[in-house]
Amino acid sequence: MELTERKLKILQAIISDFIASAEPVGSRTLSKKYGMGISPATIRNEMSDLEDLGYLTHPHTSAGRVPSDRAYRLYVDYLMSKADLTEEEKRTISEQLASNITELDGIIQRAANVLSEITSLTSFALTPKQDANVLKYVNILPADEETVVIMIVAESGKIKNAALKLRVPYTEDSLNLLAKALTYNYRGKTISDILTMDIIRSFETDIEAMSRLAASIMPSFMDTLESMLDVNLYMDGLTNIFTIPEYNNIDKARMFLEMVQKKKRLMEVLVNRDDGVIITIGNENKADLMQDCSVITATYHINGKLVGKLGVIGPTRMNYDKVTSVVEYMTDNLNNVFKAP
Amino acid sequence: MELTERKLKILQAIISDFIASAEPVGSRTLSKKYGMGISPATIRNEMSDLEDLGYLTHPHTSAGRVPSDRAYRLYVDYLMSKADLTEEEKRTISEQLASNITELDGIIQRAANVLSEITSLTSFALTPKQDANVLKYVNILPADEETVVIMIVAESGKIKNAALKLRVPYTEDSLNLLAKALTYNYRGKTISDILTMDIIRSFETDIEAMSRLAASIMPSFMDTLESMLDVNLYMDGLTNIFTIPEYNNIDKARMFLEMVQKKKRLMEVLVNRDDGVIITIGNENKADLMQDCSVITATYHINGKLVGKLGVIGPTRMNYDKVTSVVEYMTDNLNNVFKAP
DNA sequence: GTTAGCACTCTTATTTGACGAGTGCTAACC
DNA sequence: GGTTAGCACTCGTCAAATAAGAGTGCTAAC
Numbered sequence: 096m097e098l099t100e101r102k103l104k105i106l107q108a109i110i111s112d113f114i115a116s117a118e119p120v121g122s123r124t125l126s127k128k129y130g131m132g133i134s135p136a137t138i139r140n141e142m143s144d145l146e147d148l149g150y151l152t153h154p155h156t157s158a159g160r161v162p163s164d165r166a167y168r169l170y171v172d173y174l175m176s177k178a179d180l181t182e183e184e185k186r187t188i189s190e191q192l193a194s195n196i197t198e199l200d201g202i203i204q205r206a207a208n209v210l211s212e213i214t215s216l217t218s219f220a221l222t223p224k225q226d227a228n229v230l231k232y233v234n235i236l237p238a239d240e241e242t243v244v245i246m247i248v249a250e251s252g253k254i255k256n257a258a259l260k261l262r263v264p265y266t267e268d269s270l271n272l273l274a275k276a277l278t279y280n281y282r283g284k285t286i287s288d289i290l291t292m293d294i295i296r297s298f299e300t301d302i303e304a305m306s307r308l309a310a311s312i313m314p315s316f317m318d319t320l321e322s323m324l325d326v327n328l329y330m331d332g333l334t335n336i337f338t339i340p341e342y343n344n345i346d347k348a349r350m351f352l353e354m355v356q357k358k359k360r361l362m363e364v365l366v367n368r369d370d371g372v373i374i375t376i377g378n379e380n381k382a383d384l385m386q387d388c389s390v391i392t393a394t395y396h397i398n399g400k401l402v403g404k405l406g407v408i409g410p411t412r413m414n415y416d417k418v419t420s421v422v423e424y425m426t427d428n429l430n431n432v433f434k435a436p
Numbered sequence: 437m438e439l440t441e442r443k444l445k446i447l448q449a450i451i452s453d454f455i456a457s458a459e460p461v462g463s464r465t466l467s468k469k470y471g472m473g474i475s476p477a478t479i480r481n482e483m484s485d486l487e488d489l490g491y492l493t494h495p496h497t498s499a500g501r502v503p504s505d506r507a508y509r510l511y512v513d514y515l516m517s518k519a520d521l522t523e524e525e526k527r528t529i530s531e532q533l534a535s536n537i538t539e540l541d542g543i544i545q546r547a548a549n550v551l552s553e554i555t556s557l558t559s560f561a562l563t564p565k566q567d568a569n570v571l572k573y574v575n576i577l578p579a580d581e582e583t584v585v586i587m588i589v590a591e592s593g594k595i596k597n598a599a600l601k602l603r604v605p606y607t608e609d610s611l612n613l614l615a616k617a618l619t620y621n622y623r624g625k626t627i628s629d630i631l632t633m634d635i636i637r638s639f640e641t642d643i644e645a646m647s648r649l650a651a652s653i654m655p656s657f658m659d660t661l662e663s664m665l666d667v668n669l670y671m672d673g674l675t676n677i678f679t680i681p682e683y684n685n686i687d688k689a690r691m692f693l694e695m696v697q698k699k700k701r702l703m704e705v706l707v708n709r710d711d712g713v714i715i716t717i718g719n720e721n722k723a724d725l726m727q728d729c730s731v732i733t734a735t736y737h738i739n740g741k742l743v744g745k746l747g748v749i750g751p752t753r754m755n756y757d758k759v760t761s762v763v764e765y766m767t768d769n770l771n772n773v774f775k776a777p
Numbered sequence: 778g779t780t781a782g783c784a785c786t787c788t789t790a791t792t793t794g795a796c797g798a799g800t801g802c803t804a805a806c807c
Numbered sequence: 808g809g810t811t812a813g814c815a816c817t818c819g820t821c822a823a824a825t826a827a828g829a830g831t832g833c834t835a836a837c
Binding site: 234238242254256333334344345353 | 580585589595689690
């Protein structure tokens with residue numbers, strides 16, 4: 096059986112209607128609403144064919160038809176047209192993302208916020224993976240008699256520090272020396288690379304006199320270094336799922352919320368998605384709990400390099416065209432905000 | 437009418453039973469379950485009295501009785517006995533709070549996590565208010581040709597830094613001088629105090645030669661200083677609300693979740709509570725949305741000074757004795773973890 | 778003061794029937 | 808051969824009716 100022009104037209108009408116109404120759509124409504132000069136009976140025959148082809152399903156015998164995941168896939172690949180954002184939406188996005196550029200995390204968090212507001216879905220935004228981040232220099236400063244502060248600066252401008260109580264005696268000079276040595280040794284290397292080196296050992300041999308001081312500082316140094324790689328996940332619009340008919344029973348809502356609260360698990364899923372605008376629909380999602388959801392993600396870049404992600408998660412019945420446009424528009428904006436001068 | 441011994445006993449039984457079952461309790465169950473050598477009819481009379489006194493209410497004529505907010509108040513003030521924690525609970529708490537002491541926020545976050553696990557309620561934990569925090573020293577370091585890093589260290593050990601792009605030329609010496617001057621001027625003053633001073637002006641006059649450099653650095657310095665006062669609110673166990681019968685309809689659950697998602701508002705409420713273990717029940721809460729909830733908070737101390745809070749929020753029908761014990765035990769533990777050596 | 782008995786109230790669960798939406802099939806139509 | 812009208816049938820939903828159960832409040836007796 097073939098997917099004729101008319102079948103496609105009917106399928107598109109069903110998908111549009113279902114996305115808007117969340118109700119199974121019947122042959123009569125279809126014929127009336129989308130006056131396509133064709134009787135309900137004919138439409139029924141076509142719908143029956145579409146069901147055989149796997150594009151439609153049937154909640155029960157006497158209900159209208161509902162698009163399958165496969166239908167949504169066809170829709171986003173071929174049928175869907177790009178939705179334009181309203182001027183107001185564009186303005187909101189630019190305004191929220193513009194402001195002081197100093198605080199990366201703040202902007203990403205706001206991005207998640209705006210995204211959930213505009214789409215009425217649950218949104219998320221990941222701060223960039225910093226794998227390629229290169230160490231610039233290390234400072235070690237005395238804070239008080241027994242506390243020192245380790246400060247690591249990366250080429251990207253990212254700065255992390257940690258306070259550390261020392262049990263070994265030290266002088267300001269020795270700290271300085273150690274910091275200089277660390278900087279000399281690791282400047283220009285990526286942080287991931289440094290983490291894989293056997294750093295403590297190499298230090299014990301290199302600077303014999305200070306090995307005890309180094310030994311007590313290195314673990315904390317490594318921790319701090321590692322934390323520079325951390326990716327943060329911001330979410331917003333969690334309670335938006337209550338406005339979605341699919342989730343208006345308590346168990347489903349609960350399942351959804353419990354799923355998105357498992358941030359670690361979610362982060363894994365998101366980090367491993369390809370770059371660019373990616374749409375996964377229902378059973379295309381590998382995670383069990385996401386089989387009823389669709390996820391749309393897009394990537395943004397910082398100085399054309401470090402890559403972060405943002406997107407939404409919602410029911411398979413979502414406004415793919417609108418949401419895709421919004422997500423794209425937002426990443427474009429972020430790319431501009433973070434563009435190297 | 438007086439609150440006789442017997443009335444109290446009945447009231448206590450009703451409260452205990454209702455806390456455990458969430459069902460209105462009737463005279464017959466009461467007489468059978470809590471064999472108090474007294475017939476249901478007598479109990480009915482007493483219950484009627486208790487209702488007149490405002491301790492019980494009636495969902496409808498032919499339902500059992502339900503404790504009022506007033507009854508809970510009486511219960512927590514006079515009737516309740518302390519519940520002991522199981523050994524396992526104690527162990528879990530110590531383990532979770534012990535580990536490396538370096539990261540304050542991490543410990544507080546874990547505290548919220550453990551608290552929600554043990555109580556099966558929604559928990560929160562506030563990092564300490566840092567009002568009394570005293571500035572220790574300021575460092576200003578060059579990061580690259582046009583970027584400097586401002587680093588502020590407080591007596592408490594808290595460290596904050598900010599990167600700043602400078603448009604004014606500078607040397608390492610001038611930065612050092614400025615940092616020293618700032619340290620000299622403000623060391624020993626509380627951060628809140630410094631924030632209220634007219635700091636830029638005073639600098640322009642004091643160190644004439646560096647006024648332009650100072651002028652471009654001060655705003656960022658102030659911002660960073662201000663961010664040191666920020667209190668963080670961590671929450672956990674949000675989805676626990678779904679296990680509570682009172683919230684098993686979608687609208688109530690939604691209202692609750694929307695309330696606790698308004699972090700700013702919630703933070704205000706929590707910050708303004710008195711120190712020590714505080715229990716507010718139902719209508720004792722000022723916030724509209726909390727009229728159906730009870731909130732239990734306790735304060736913990738760092739080095740016997742800075743004060744943070746943790747606690748739970750749940751239905752008025754909660755296990756006051758158990759939750760109070762847990763909250764107390766946890767703050768005791770935190771106090772120890774953070775005790776000055 | 779305490780208790781048994783009983784009528785009454787109210788909620789909840791279950792049943793029933795009516796209704797509407799929608800399908801699938803058949804036969805007629807163009 | 809594709810299209811359409813007609814009709815029987817299915818299924819879910821809603822509302823009303825019914826029954827059962829829990830619990831109270833009152834009265835009168837102990």
